[in-house]
Amino acid sequence: MKKRRKTPLCLNCGQRLERHHEFCSNCGQENTDSNLPLGMILYDFFSNTLAFDSRLFHSIVPFFFKPGYLSAMYRQGKRAAYVNPFRLYLVISVFFFFFLSLLLTKDYGDQAVINIDVDPKEMSEAQKDSVVQLTANEFRKGLEALDSANAKQQFVALPEGKKLVDYADTTEVEDGFLGISGEAYSKYKKYRKVDSISDEALLDTMKLEKPFLRKATRQLRKIQNKDSEVFLSYVLKNIPLMMFLLIPLFAFLLKILYFRQRETLYIGHLIHAIHLHSFSYLIYGALSCFLYFNNSFNDEQKGWAFTIFFMVASFYSLFSFHRFYEQGWGKTIFKFLLLGFLYMFCILTFFVGELFISFLLF
Structure with a gap:
């Protein structure tokens, strides 16, 4: 209160x-x-938001060590003794998405750094491949160095005998790709960085007539001519809303899978979904926080860390299903795997849609 x-x-x-x-x-x-x-x-603020009273302490142990218990208590009407699930989700989601955005932008910035004063003969094959990928994606506006006579000296971390220009225009576009001819795309690559050429002039030069292609090309030019981190930040800030909209869909899938349990109304499935997402966000938020402040992990170690945390979140959800819906392990595992497949498909679909909308509105 x-x-x-x-x-x-x-x-x-x-x-x-x-x-x-x-x-x-x-x-x-x-x-x-x-x-x-x-x-x-x-x-x-923290007292009202987190309910720093007996409810918090009553909720900590079951939240971590009794998956599904808080959802079951809420369904039974025993709600006053435990933290409100919506408050719990709000606080944990802020923690998770904050450190996730920091980690992703940090990793993106680290990858964009081009090594200087490195002898190509001393580079491993993995390092050479990484440099090729970085230059091809124009990290840190590396291609601007093509206008300089000292481009090779500025970006010496290249395989021996190769020049930056070798990776500048590796993408080949065939005629008819999305309605854009190879000639039109070549003109786009040639003139997109020329500030004196307006978008409309460039589009007319490319002979694009379809409204959608003109809109998409304008947006692509805007994104490529800016720091890519700006667009990445724009995409990331919309993900919390996307995930929040996915939770009711997750609850709806639960309602379908457990349609025979008529005593569990949709609100019960929704509360269960909120508790599951809250725990997952807390786990992945802790991982993001750890990786953000720890620079000693390589990509392989990060992959193993993510796998371990993913398994923890998955087994927690499985045991939560078993406790909350009170079905045998066979049915529980089958429905859990089926739900996981359907939900991952929904997440990918929503993410592609969110990426597309962000691209158009950026």
Whole structure:
């Protein structure tokens, strides 16, 4: 319950108030004093948001070690003793998406750094392949060095005997690809970085007539001419909303898979879905936080860490299914695997849609 620091007089109209008055009987203003020290304001915020009382301590153990227990208690109507699942999801999702965005942008920036003063003869094959990939994707606007006579000296981390230009235009586009001819795409690559050429002039030069292709080409030019991290950040900021919209769909899939359990209404499946997502977000948020502050892990070690955390989240969800729906292990495992397949398909579909919308609106 929200805490109020009540006053004997209404701060708005001066009406005398009693201790039990939640609102002023004269003007209707809330009977609370908001003129407080910063420390007290922060305490009230976290107390109201996280419910720093007995509910939090009653919820910690079952949330971590009794999968499905909190959802079952909510279905039985025993809700006052435990943290509100929507509050729990809100706080954990903020933690997860914050560190996930930091980690992804950090990894992207680390990959974009081109090594300097490295003898190509001393590079491993993996390093050479990495450099080829980086230059092909124009990380750190590396292709701008093509205009310089010292391009080879500025980007010496290249396989011996190769030049940066060898990787600048490796993409070949055949006539008719998405309605764009190879000649039109060559003109796009040639003129897209020339600021004096407007989008409309470039599109007319490419002879693009279809409205969608003109829109897509304008957006592609805007993205490629900016720092790619800007577009990545734009995409990442929309993912929390996408995942939030997916939770009701996840609950709907649960409702279909367990349609015979008529005593469990849709809201019960939704609460169960929220608890499952909250735990997964907490696990992956902790992993993202650890990897963000730990620079000693290579890609293989990061892959193993993700696999371990993925298995933890998966087994937690499996045991939660078994406890909450009270079915045998055979049915539980089958429905769990089926749901996992369907949900991954939904996530990929939503992500492609989110990426497409972000591309058009960027």
